[in-house]
Amino acid sequence: MGVFTCNQKQSSPVTGLLFCIHPNYYHQVLVFMFAMNEINQNVHLLPNKTLSPIFGHNYENEMGDCGGTMYLLFLKQGSPLNYICGKAYKLMTIVGGLTSHNSKQMPHILNTYKMPQLSYASFDPALSDKVQFPSVYRMIPSESPQYVGIIQLLQHFGWTWIGLVVSDDDTGEILLRTLIPRMHQSNICTAFKEIIPTVKNLWDKTIETQRLLEAISSVLSSTKTEVILAHGVSRSMVGLQRILILQEREMKPIERVWIVTAQWDFSSVYDRGAFALKSFNGTLSFTLHTHDMGEYEEFLRTLNPNRSRLYLIHWFWSNVFRCSFPKYNFYQMEGGICTGEEDLGSLSEIVFEMRMSGQSYSIYNAVYSVAHALHAMFSSRSKQKAMGDGSASNLLNVYPWQLHSFLKNVRFNNTAGEEIYFDKNGELAAGYDITNTVTFPNRSLRRVRVGKIDPQAPEGKMFSINGSAIVWNHKYNQSLPQATCVESCQPGHSRILQQGKQICCYDCPQCSEGMISNKTDADHCKKCPEDQHPNKNHDHCISKQIVYLSYGEPLGIILTSFALFLSLITLVVMWIFVQNQETPIVKANNWNITCTLLISLLLCFLCSFLFIGKPGKITCLLRQTVFGIVFSLAVSCMLAKTITVVLAFMATKPGNRMRKWVGKRLAVSAIILCSFIQTGICAVWLATSPPFPEFDMHSQITQIIVQCNEGSALMFYTVLGYMGLLATICFTVAFFARKLPDTFNEAKLITFSMLVFCSVWISFVPTYLSTKGKYMVAVEIFSILASSAGLLGCIFFPKFYIIVLRPELNTRDQLIRKKNDNI
Known part of the structure; x- marks a missing residue:
């Protein structure tokens, strides 16, 4: 531990500040002195007062911590407790507590005297408890940002299958209790979880220790995961260092991506040979935030033990340079005599770091925090002249408890330009750096900052990392390591x-x-x-193809061609019949009905064009209704022809009352009545639930079908049903009249044509229901063309044959002869 004191120029009363140090971390003494030198040279901070240090050692047990703290509290003079016989200085603040162990033992004593303590390295969350530790101020940030940073680091690189190695103490237990649930929430799993036992020293030979470490070594060597998170304070992770060193000595280095938390400064080792060079190459570590300071490096380069009276400077110099100082009884077996001109910058970072580390930066800010708090307190007392008699303030009349209110509210920009202040829990409002460690065969290393965790950053920018700046372990050939199950x-x-x-x-x-x-x-x-x-690969969406029966595709071209061809045939037949309307065969078959039938068949062929092309509002309204009406007209004409044949035969019998029904009036009435009923059905359909165009996006996975929604399926099948009813009646009547003896009897032809018609439309219904999209439309067009062609062929082809190819049969004599033959 160490103390620095504050002396009034040309006066002896002082204030003091206790600084705790471990001999292995001498850089803490150096940065402490560097900060005090800067403050003493600053005429605006603590003017007319000078800071000077007193240092002491940390201890590894409760008794040592208590004894050391009490020893410094009472002026290092062996004074009884609570009694100070001299007034050389006034102890106001303590900066110290390298480990959680130290930081938790010291406050129990210091709280009694309301002595502020600034802890610069302990992460124990218990110190945030202001009820139990009201006098503790932590110069490090909360652990929460570090946990967030670990999760985001793993997510950034896609590492979801990692190993955990934690110390066997409260530090390790806190991480397991806090981090693992967060990992599970982020779908990150643990390949293994090992608890490193605390060993007395690096080469502890106890059987139990060796057994435990060998079991852990076996797990680390055999694991397939490439990422291992190591967490614990330095003295608790000695066992892990031992495992890694032994594996390297056996030429089996455990080369993984080691992620090390800020609690463990793995590069600071007691023995410069006790560093796992290959294993730690490419390590990513969370470190306390720091800022490069050229002035600090210059301070170190000018350091000379022959001209310095720094605490233990000769011991430090002898150890790092492996040289001897006979004058001070410091000897090294393998080295020569220390000259004092040795360059600290020539040392490996394993031995000594020239840059200001995160821990050094915390100490630097701690010293400045105390200096600013003292300055604020002295300035306040000077203004108030609050000494009862209004005289100037005497430094011996200030007390440690008076500094708390100033420390809590201290807020300043340090020489690096960063704002320093404490949050409500007495913790420094700061974040963490992410550092990449690169080792070299000459046992040197280089640490590069590649990212940071900044809790004060805007949302979404708290975590940042430069992946391209990371140098991975040479095992990975600079490719990104993988860590997935x-x-x-x-x-x-x-x-x-x-x-x-x-x-x-x-x-x-x-x-x-x-x-x-x-x-x-x-x-x-x-x-x-x-x-x-x-x-095809199901990895992105593509636009569906808009599909309908178009004129440009092969199916549309074929159907269009058939419709045009059959329409042309119908026109030819009509022309032939018009040219021969005075011939017996045309007259015998009721020219008016025949002409109406031909026109309705022509309309049937032409209405198929309403089904081809992109459906629109008008075409959807006309499509089924026009089809239903013209087909009903055609079937009505067929029914009228059949009735005419039957009535004509019955009228030939003497005294038959049916004679008066024979004529145009009955046939026309039948056609009008039957067509009117179908027209009425269509009118009701259009008035209640008319068809409309729609985009069917669900029937086909890859297509959007543009189709006409029939509006009411009931009305659609009613139209078809009525047409089927007419066809059935027509077929039945024609079937029974097929053998009537009459010249040019059409009953047989009508029977066969109705058979074809009904067969087509009976087949249509199941086929129509089993198809989708444009093929459904094609089925209906085909049924329209096939049934219409059946009527045209069956009714008119025999007559067309006689008129065109056998005109000799189309004579009155032939009509009479055939009639007599029938009789």
């Missing part, structure tokens, strides 16, 4: 947990039809938007 699920696949294993161990089935995943290790697949569908 299984290979990552590629886009197009999703994760499914393996039975009985951790969440990081999973299978990767491909996304099902209609689903995609566009990122690695997706938890589940998602649907594409309605107007898109998955690509």
